[in-house]
Amino acid sequence: MPVNQTLSSFSDTAFITALFIYLAALVLSMVYYVKMLNVVDARRIRAAAADRELVNVGAGESSDSPAADADLADGDLVEEYISDEEMSRREAAANKVGGMTQALIWLGVLVHVSAAVLRGLATSRFPFGNLYEYVLMITAFTMVVAAIVIQRKEWRIVWPWLLIPVLSLMFFGGTKLYSEAAPVVPALQSFWFPIHVTTVSVGASIGMVSGIASLLYLLRIWQPKGKERGFFGALAKPLPNAKKLDALAYKAAIFTLPIFGLGVVLGAIWAEAAWGRFWGWDPKETVSFITWILYAAYLHARATAGWRDHKAAWINIVALATMIFNLFFINMVVSGLHSYAGLN
Numbered sequence: 001m002p003v004n005q006t007l008s009s010f011s012d013t014a015f016i017t018a019l020f021i022y023l024a025a026l027v028l029s030m031v032y033y034v035k036m037l038n039v040v041d042a043r044r045i046r047a048a049a050a051d052r053e054l055v056n057v058g059a060g061e062s063s064d065s066p067a068a069d070a071d072l073a074d075g076d077l078v079e080e081y082i083s084d085e086e087m088s089r090r091e092a093a094a095n096k097v098g099g100m101t102q103a104l105i106w107l108g109v110l111v112h113v114s115a116a117v118l119r120g121l122a123t124s125r126f127p128f129g130n131l132y133e134y135v136l137m138i139t140a141f142t143m144v145v146a147a148i149v150i151q152r153k154e155w156r157i158v159w160p161w162l163l164i165p166v167l168s169l170m171f172f173g174g175t176k177l178y179s180e181a182a183p184v185v186p187a188l189q190s191f192w193f194p195i196h197v198t199t200v201s202v203g204a205s206i207g208m209v210s211g212i213a214s215l216l217y218l219l220r221i222w223q224p225k226g227k228e229r230g231f232f233g234a235l236a237k238p239l240p241n242a243k244k245l246d247a248l249a250y251k252a253a254i255f256t257l258p259i260f261g262l263g264v265v266l267g268a269i270w271a272e273a274a275w276g277r278f279w280g281w282d283p284k285e286t287v288s289f290i291t292w293i294l295y296a297a298y299l300h301a302r303a304t305a306g307w308r309d310h311k312a313a314w315i316n317i318v319a320l321a322t323m324i325f326n327l328f329f330i331n332m333v334v335s336g337l338h339s340y341a342g343l344n
Helices: 005-058 066-073 084-123 131-149 153-175 192-222 230-236 242-275 283-302 310-332
Strands: none
Touching: 005 084, 005 153, 084 131, 084 153, 131 153, 131 192, 131 310, 153 192, 192 230, 192 242, 192 283, 192 310, 242 283, 242 310, 283 310
C-alpha cells in the first residue's frame, strides 16, 4: 500500500516534540533531584539536632539550658537549624517540581505514543519495519512502563536515571537510524511480524527498567544511607534504600523473563513458517536466547542464598548490556538473517 506522507510527517514531528518534552522533563527532574538532596540534608540536620538534645537531656541538662545551647553552638547545627516551617517549605517546593516533572512525562508519553501510532497509520502496518521504528517503539514502551511504575512520590527521584538512556536512544535513533516511511521488505510481511516483535519489545522495555534499578541498587550498596561520601555519595543520597531498589529490579525482571521468552518462542515459530526451521543459531537468535538465559539466571540467583546481594544484580546488568548489544551491534554490524532489521 502507498505511504501516507502527511501522516508520516506528523509522526516525525511528534517524535521530535516528544524528544524535547522529555528533555524539559529531564531538566525539571534534575532540579527535583537537587531539591530532594537539600530536603534529605535538612532532615538529617534536624535528626542530629534532636539526637543531641536527647543526649543533653539524658545527661541531666534541660534542652534550653546554657549547657545545651553551648553544645549546639559547638557545631554547625545552630547556623543550619531548620524550623518546621522551613522544612515544610522545602518539601512543598520539591514536591511541586516533582509533580511538574510527572505531568511533563505523561505529556511526553502521549506525544511519543502518537508518533508510533501515526507511523503505523502512514504505512498501514505495525511500525517495526526498520531499526528507527524499533527504537521508536521500544523507547515508547519503556516510558509507558516507567510512567506506570513511577507513580509514588518516592520513585520520582529515579527519573533522571531513566530519561538519560531513553533520550540517548531516541536521539541516536532519530539522527543516525532514521528511515523514511516505506513498505517493509517481503520477509517482514507476515502475520507473525507484529506479534513477535511487539512481545520482544515489551519484554526488553521492562528489562531496561529492571537493569537501571539494579544499577541504582549497586550505587546505593556502595554508598549506604547516612554514609554517603563524595560526588557519588551526593548522587546516591536522594535515592530510595537498597532494599526498595533491589525489589523494583526483581519485580520488573519477573515480568521480563516470561514476556521476552515468549517473544523468542514466537520468533522461532515465525522462523519455521518463513525458513522451514525453528532455530538456526542466527546471531540475533543466539544473543536473544543468551539474554533470556541471563534473566533466568538473575532470578535464580536472586532467590539463592549467597547470591542475593550485589552478585545477582551484576547478572541483571549484564543481561541489560547484552540486550543493548543485540539491538545495535547484531543488527547493524553482524551479517545474518536479521540484518534487514537495520537501516532501509
